[in-house]
Amino acid sequence: MTSTRPWWKTGLGVVFTALMLFPVYWMVNVSLTRTGDLRSDPPHWFPWEPTFEGYEAVFAQQFPALGTSLLVGLGCVVLTVLIAAPAGYAIALLNLRGRRTLNFLLLVAQMIPAVVMAMGFYAIYVRLGLLNTVGGLIVADSTIAVPFGVLLYTAFMSGIPRELLQAARVDGAGTWRTFVSIVLPVSRNSTVTVALFAFLWAWSDFIFASTLNRNGSLIPITLGIYNYIGNNTTQWNAIMATAVVASVPAAVLLVLAQRYVAAGVTAGAVKD
């Protein structure tokens, strides 16, 4: 560590990162550009005279959509954790019979294209009158996160030392007690990772929202952006402002919970 920490590498790294993040910069730049300047040639590389027209439009028109997305995201988190945590416990620590099959089913479940699930849900929701409801969207969105959640919990929980569980049993704790007062607290980091991804996926979902909820009175922000694109293609600063606002949760999570993000991305892919 002491020998070489060359600055040229940092320089090169900054250049790579800048190239990679250019579209993100461009989104912010356009969101601050005045409508009249949007079509100037060459485009304005920097918002010298920033305007907040776009953001005003967002908060005037998209506020309910942001609320809906928040609600859907949180609902999805609760549902996913409620289902995935006990299932992980059963598979990892209670020697559930048929757990190999279950693991395989969960792997396959993650591979099913969302558009296929969307059609299935549509066919069911039409009959049950669940189209355009927030509850229906929460359930559909949770299908993205539940298999991931179970696999992540299983992976972590199988690493919990058995002595810990045996000690609890000696102290007279039953299966439920052990789960609530030992396994769950120990798995806190996994819960954070699962919750984070469940929220982010629900927040970002476009396919389920655009199929199951497109005529709803409460539409999520992704659909808000989509409708914007369809309706007024001239107001790209407003579209990009909405996009910036919709990216806020991702930015916040990256800053506050980067290690959990990295853990979630690699789970399922890397073994050492």
Added chain:
Amino acid sequence: MTSLPTAVGTHESTSGAAGTTPAAPGGPRRRRGPSTSQWAAVGFAAPLLVYLVLFYAYPLWRNVDLSLHDYTIRAFVQGNAEFVGLDNFADVFASSTFPTAAWNTAVFTVVSIVFQFAIGLGLAVFFRSSFRLSGVLRALFLVPWLLPLIVSSSTWAWMLNSDNGIVNSVLGAFGVEQINWLTSPDTALLAVTIANIWLGIPFNLVILYSGLQNIPGDVYEAASLDGAGAWRQFRSITLPLLRPVSAITILLGLIYTLKVVDVIWIMTTGGPGDASTTFAVWSYREAFGTGQPDFSPAAAVGNILILVALVFGFLHLQLQRRQEAS
């Protein structure tokens, strides 16, 4: 930073869960009797089992059902669609869109993955030796992956806009004539592929980077003592030792890329014509993209996609097994 090694490091025990099986009969199980603890296990897994039946199996079954009947929007509500067997599949295969969609899916997937992987690997190797700010920069690379797809897709759509896009403006400065990225049949597929490559780089970088972390540093030290240069080390150490992780990365990439709808739909809606239509987009368009939903062919295309996904699912499992064995 304690949690990252824990969460990642313990992952190999997914398989380890199965590895504990041999130990179990000898232990407390015999004393308690298997039935009691099995009931508890089933009890804890019950929400998941119910969930899988209601929200996975049932929608999938409905999807198969859709593809075997002739569903119109009216039959949808009344539930009296005519059973047509495999006619929908025959129609799909005979459709003029089929060869185009197959070709587009193949090109989109293969090109995306080749570039995502190559760039991701290059960056992973670059970030391997830590330098000032490397942690921060690596974290920033995650941003594109975390953004909602509609955000990044619409940003790319505006950047690639024919008249006012920044890409054409920069190319124009070098004397390149205006390219109609999204509206010309020659470039639409290329445009969505570029955006998709950009989206996939973070995922490849993160996985390959953590794969690299597992290659012991002394292997490289020994190699450089033997006089192996950087390129030589990359070819004789990094690539072979990274093979298992690379295989999984590419496979997961395949599965994700096959599913992509959002990016293409938002940027080009699969057009112009069918120029950037993949199977997933085709399915989406038939069912939800036009004023007149045509669920039955859409479901048929969807089922073909599932078959493809299943094949890769088995491959994934094989790879995992082999990794466990090694």
